[in-house]
Amino acid sequence: MRIIVCLKQVPDTNEVRINQETGTLIRDGVPSIMNPDDKNALEEALKIKDECGAELIAVSMGPPQAKDVLKEALAMGADEGVLISDRAFGGSDTWATATIISAAIEKIGNYDIVFCGRQAIDGDTAQVGPEIAEFLNVPQVTYVKDVKVKGDKLEVVRYTEYGEYVFEASTPVLLTAIKELNNPRYPAIKGIIEAYGDKGEEKIRVFGINDLNVDPTQIGLKGSPTNVYKSFVPVKNKVSEIIEGKSSKDKAITIVMKLSELNLI
Ligand SMILES: Cc1cc2nc3c(=O)[nH]c(=O)nc-3n(C[C@H](O)[C@H](O)[C@H](O)COP(=O)(O)OP(=O)(O)OC[C@H]3O[C@@H](n4cnc5c(N)ncnc54)[C@H](O)[C@@H]3O)c2cc1C
Secondary structure, eight states: OEEEEEOOEEEOGGGOEEOTTTOOEEOTTOOEEEOHHHHHHHHHHHHHHHHHOOEEEEEEESSGGGHHHHHHHHHHTOSEEEEEOOGGGTTOOHHHHHHHHHHHHHHHOOOSEEEEESOOTTTOOOOHHHHHHHHHTOOEEEEEEEEEEETTEEEEEEEETTEEEEEEEESSEEEEEOGGGOOOOOOOHHHHHHHTSHHHHHTEEEEOGGGSOOOGGGSTTTTOSOOOOOOOOOOOOOOOOOOOOSSHHHHHHHHHHHHHHTTOO
């Protein structure tokens, strides 16, 4: 079995700041991490590898520093990394990003499962996984909270606010992981030493625009069908009030009176 896991390097969200004049993210000095849902996708792929044997290839599209998430994946147990990086890819929206990542996946070839996270904590659209599935023309199951390999098929549990759905999926298939899927492992010391040394470097291939079968008019800022009109952090203007009272009943009465004064009940 061959599993490809898509990992996005994202800024640590607690640290995200926006340049109020340009509306762009301030990335300087902001620590980067592997997108949390992607770590769950990676962990599940590693579990399948541990239980059934599989070749696991981690893929990330981004600037050269995105290699760090691939090294982290190697340290956790991935066999190989592919960094998709080229100036021509800059400014890509989700459509163009998925176009480029699916071209890379097609170049890697012979995959059984493509694993993505449900959503990236910076872009937050949850579009890239489903778009990759469409471009590759493979079925998809999103919001996955459990996967079992059953012969040449998968039993996949999809979690929604209304309940759980159990699907039987044939491969190749694209799955998007949610945090309920598992608890990602910590890499072993040996894995860390190898991944961040020469061995790790040798295991990472870099794909640029000339390596991929993509139409240059469909990628980058110019090839993106959507554009960001404005980015801003919403101003928080919530005012909290602690309701005092001798008993719960007194407090409840006060709350009801206040809500009634505001015509809310
Ligand atoms: C007009 C426009 C211009 C943009 N310009 C830039 C820019 O210049 N620089 C920039 O950094 N961003 C830019 N973006 C944002 C960029 O398009 C998104 O970050 C990217 O498409 C991923 O979307 P998302 O974050 O919503 O991911 P989601 O759709 O929420 O991610 C779902 C899953 O897809 C996979 N995935 C997503 N992105 C990647 C990736 N890069 N590598 C591997 N796996 C991935 C992961 O498994 C992830 O969990 C731009 C967006 C628009 C609309």
